[in-house]
Amino acid sequence: MPWGVAAAAENPWPQITSVAAGSPSVIGGPSNGCIRGTSALPETGRGFVRIRRHRNRHHAHPDTLRLVRHLADAMHRRNGRLIMVGDLSQPRGGPMASSHVSHQNGLDVDIWLTLADSPAQAWRSTPEAHDPPGMLDADGRTPNGHWGDDQQFLIRTAAMHPAVDRVIVNPALKQALCRRDGDAPWLRKLRPWWGHDAHVHVRLKCPPDSPDCRQQPAIAPGSGCGAELDWWFSAEARRPAGSATRPADRPALPASCQAVLEGR
Ligand SMILES: [Zn+2]
Incomplete structure (x- = not known):
């Protein structure tokens, strides 16, 4: 069943508040998928x-x-x-009403790069319309005073985890890490993309319990710190974001997501 952009108003997935029964099973990919047997992250924990x-x-x-x-x-x-921790997925995954094309199959999570001192402080400082600060100067390519060892530790710890497929991060932040850590193997998992200077997007590999999960093509060998990263600072890459970031239509969901949607 296609959920084109024009049909966004009819997208039933965001309204669903219950989990699809069954053991955890990912169906499809991050930008066209759904999931059974999700768990919920509590509001706060250690x-x-x-x-x-x-x-x-x-x-x-x-x-x-x-x-x-x-x-x-x-x-x-x-x-x-x-x-x-920002967005994960909806209870049964599927397309969201706004903000993302991905986050559909329970394997994506947004982690903000700003740390909090307490839950109350975090909630007070992040009303819905107010994002935590970005880590770059106004030029969009120089890390600012918010960027420090804790942020680098967080990104490195995520990228080194064996279950993580990739971490989507602003090219200027990847560059800062390349300069610091040279050719460390985990740098390969850092995938440059527009935005992503206030939060990183962590994507897991398809888990062994999910034969119908579709994983993105493997990342090319190498750290990605050289010519590939340089492209992101070219005039071609720096034209206004939006033109190349969003496909005109969402890819169709796998047919088996219909049963997940209907709770069968
Ligand atoms: Zn995300």
């Missing part, structure tokens, strides 16, 4: 706090929640502060 709490986007495959807790634990041990 080392993390969830912001944007009222969006109905805090469900995911259990592996994704394990990754969140792994990052949260690592930060807790490091300095006692909390990572701020």
